[in-house]
Amino acid sequence: MTNHPTDLFINGAWAQGSSDKRIAVINPSDGTVLDHVADADVGDAIAAVDAAAAALPAWAKTPARQRSEILRRCYELMMRDSEDLARLISLENGKALRDARGEVAYAAEFFRWFAEEAVRINGDLSAAPSGTNRILVQYQPIGVSLLITPWNFPAAMATRKIAPALAAGCTCVLKPATETPLTAFAVAKLLAEAGVPDGVVNVITSSKTSAVVNAMLEDPRVRKLSFTGSTEVGRILLRKAAEQIIHCSMELGGNAPFVVFDDADLDKAVDGAMIAKMRNGGEACTAANRLYAQRGIAEAFASRLAERMRAMKVGAGAEATTDCGPLVNAAAVNKITELVEDAVSQGGRVLCGGERGEGAGFFYPPTVLVDVPPHAKMAHEEIFGPVAPVYVFDTEDEAVTLANDTEYGLVAYVYTRDLAKGLRVSERIEAGMVALNRGLVSDPAAPFGGVKQSGLGREGAHHGMLEFMEAKYIAAEW
Known part of the structure; x- marks a missing residue:
C-alpha cells in the first residue's frame, strides 16, 4: 500500500463513491498489486460535474492575479514534493527514476507557465472597415471541462490540461488512466493545499470508462473535452462529443x-x-x-x-x-x-x-x-x-x-x-x-500538437489557454 490518496476527489473531499469495488494498481516492474483505488460509477461522475458546475461562476470571476498566485503555489508545492512524486510515478508506471524526475519537473513547469499566462488574457479593439462601429473582442472561460489523460505521463498530461483550464477560469473533472491513478490523486492533493477552491478540480477513476465518460459528455453543462490518447479512442470521443457540439482538443497518436x-x-x-x-x-x-x-x-x-x-x-x-x-x-x-x-x-x-x-x-x-x-x-x-x-x-x-x-x-x-x-x-x-x-x-512555452490523425488543437504556450476560452465579439459605437 502507498501513503497517497486512493479515493475519488469530488468537491474538495475524498470519498469512496457509490461502489464498494476497488481498482487494482499494478507495479509493472514485478507484476504485484501496488494499491487499490476507488471505482466511480455514473452517479459519481455526475456528482463531479455538479461540483465543477457549482464552482464555475465564482472561479470564473476570481481575479486573474489570484488565479495566477494559486497556480504559482501549485508549482512550488510540486517542486517541494518532486522526489516523492517521481518515485510514485516510477512505481505505478515503471519508467526509470531519471525519466520520472524529468517528468515531474516538466509537469510542474506547466503550473509556472500558466501562472504567468493567467494575467495575460488580452482582447482586441478595432474599427469596423465600414466605419459603422467598433469591434470589441474579449475572451471568456469556456466552462466545465472534461480532461482525460493517459498512463505514460501521469503527472505531465494532467498538469498540461489542469493548468491552462484554471488559468482561463474554467473548472474541470479529470479522469486519469486506471493504470496510473495514484499520481493524479497526489496532484489533486497538492492543488487543494495550494488553495484551489472546492469543486474547481475533481478527479475520478473508473473501470467503467465508456459509461462514465459518455454520461459526462451527455451533460449539457460540460462544454470542453481535452483528451490525450490513441487515435482510435479519439475518433470515438469526437463522435460522442458531436452530439452536444462540445469543443474538443485531441492529442492523439504519433509515428x-x-x-x-x-x-x-x-x-x-x-x-x-x-x-x-x-x-x-x-x-x-x-x-x-x-x-x-x-x-x-x-x-x-x-x-x-x-x-x-x-x-x-x-x-x-x-x-x-x-x-x-x-x-x-x-x-x-x-x-x-x-x-x-x-x-x-x-x-x-x-x-x-x-x-x-x-x-x-x-x-x-x-x-x-x-x-x-x-x-x-x-x-x-x-x-x-x-x-x-x-x-x-x-x-x-x-x-x-x-x-x-x-x-x-x-x-x-x-x-x-x-x-x-x-x-x-x-x-x-x-x-x-x-x-x-x-x-x-x-x-510548456511551445504549442504542442499534431496534424492529420494526430489530433486537433494545441497544448502549452498561449495557445493552450485559449483552448479553454471562447472569443466574444461585442459591436459597439461611441
Missing part, C-alpha cells in the same frame, strides 16, 4: 520520423536518437518510431545506436541505476514482441535486443533493427516501446516522402549541418512539431 542526413553531426544524431527514442522507454507519442539514415552514414549510425542501446541497464523503474524500465503491462510487451517477430520474419535483422525478458515484470530490452521491409507492421504502426528500426534513404525528396508516409503527423526529427536544408525539410514534413538537430521537442 515520428527521425531523419539523419549524410552531413549530420553523427555523434549528436545518435545522442538525439537516444533521447527521441528512449525517453520514457519509448512509451511516448513523440517517440522516434521510424529512423531514416542517408546511405552514406546509415551503417555507422545504426551501429553506434545499437552500441548505446545495448549498454542500457534494464531494471525496475524505481531503482536509481535503471536506464530502461518495464513496459506498462503484459499487453504492451505482447504488442512489441509481435512487431519485432513480424519484421524479422520478413528479413529484418536484429543488431541488439529482440527477445522479451524472463521472469516477473513487463520487460522488453532496447532493440535496434535494420533491413526492415517497408511493408512490415512496425513501419506503419505506433511502436510504443524501446524498439528502433533504422531504414535507409538516398535523396532529400525520398526522405520527405518516407517521413510523410503515415496517417499521423505529431512530431518529426531532422539532423543536418545544412541549416537551409534543415528548415526546408522541416517545412515539407507534415507534422505539427519538428525538432531540428534536437532530440527533445516538448516545452
Whole structure:
C-alpha cells in the first residue's frame, strides 16, 4: 500500500463513491498489486460535474492575479514534493527514476507557465472597415471541462490540461488512466493545499470508462473535452462529443520520423536518437518510431545506436541505476514482441535486443533493427516501446516522402549541418512539431500538437489557454 490518496476527489473531499469495488494498481516492474483505488460509477461522475458546475461562476470571476498566485503555489508545492512524486510515478508506471524526475519537473513547469499566462488574457479593439462601429473582442472561460489523460505521463498530461483550464477560469473533472491513478490523486492533493477552491478540480477513476465518460459528455453543462490518447479512442470521443457540439482538443497518436542526413553531426544524431527514442522507454507519442539514415552514414549510425542501446541497464523503474524500465503491462510487451517477430520474419535483422525478458515484470530490452521491409507492421504502426528500426534513404525528396508516409503527423526529427536544408525539410514534413538537430521537442512555452490523425488543437504556450476560452465579439459605437 502507498501513503497517497486512493479515493475519488469530488468537491474538495475524498470519498469512496457509490461502489464498494476497488481498482487494482499494478507495479509493472514485478507484476504485484501496488494499491487499490476507488471505482466511480455514473452517479459519481455526475456528482463531479455538479461540483465543477457549482464552482464555475465564482472561479470564473476570481481575479486573474489570484488565479495566477494559486497556480504559482501549485508549482512550488510540486517542486517541494518532486522526489516523492517521481518515485510514485516510477512505481505505478515503471519508467526509470531519471525519466520520472524529468517528468515531474516538466509537469510542474506547466503550473509556472500558466501562472504567468493567467494575467495575460488580452482582447482586441478595432474599427469596423465600414466605419459603422467598433469591434470589441474579449475572451471568456469556456466552462466545465472534461480532461482525460493517459498512463505514460501521469503527472505531465494532467498538469498540461489542469493548468491552462484554471488559468482561463474554467473548472474541470479529470479522469486519469486506471493504470496510473495514484499520481493524479497526489496532484489533486497538492492543488487543494495550494488553495484551489472546492469543486474547481475533481478527479475520478473508473473501470467503467465508456459509461462514465459518455454520461459526462451527455451533460449539457460540460462544454470542453481535452483528451490525450490513441487515435482510435479519439475518433470515438469526437463522435460522442458531436452530439452536444462540445469543443474538443485531441492529442492523439504519433509515428515520428527521425531523419539523419549524410552531413549530420553523427555523434549528436545518435545522442538525439537516444533521447527521441528512449525517453520514457519509448512509451511516448513523440517517440522516434521510424529512423531514416542517408546511405552514406546509415551503417555507422545504426551501429553506434545499437552500441548505446545495448549498454542500457534494464531494471525496475524505481531503482536509481535503471536506464530502461518495464513496459506498462503484459499487453504492451505482447504488442512489441509481435512487431519485432513480424519484421524479422520478413528479413529484418536484429543488431541488439529482440527477445522479451524472463521472469516477473513487463520487460522488453532496447532493440535496434535494420533491413526492415517497408511493408512490415512496425513501419506503419505506433511502436510504443524501446524498439528502433533504422531504414535507409538516398535523396532529400525520398526522405520527405518516407517521413510523410503515415496517417499521423505529431512530431518529426531532422539532423543536418545544412541549416537551409534543415528548415526546408522541416517545412515539407507534415507534422505539427519538428525538432531540428534536437532530440527533445516538448516545452510548456511551445504549442504542442499534431496534424492529420494526430489530433486537433494545441497544448502549452498561449495557445493552450485559449483552448479553454471562447472569443466574444461585442459591436459597439461611441
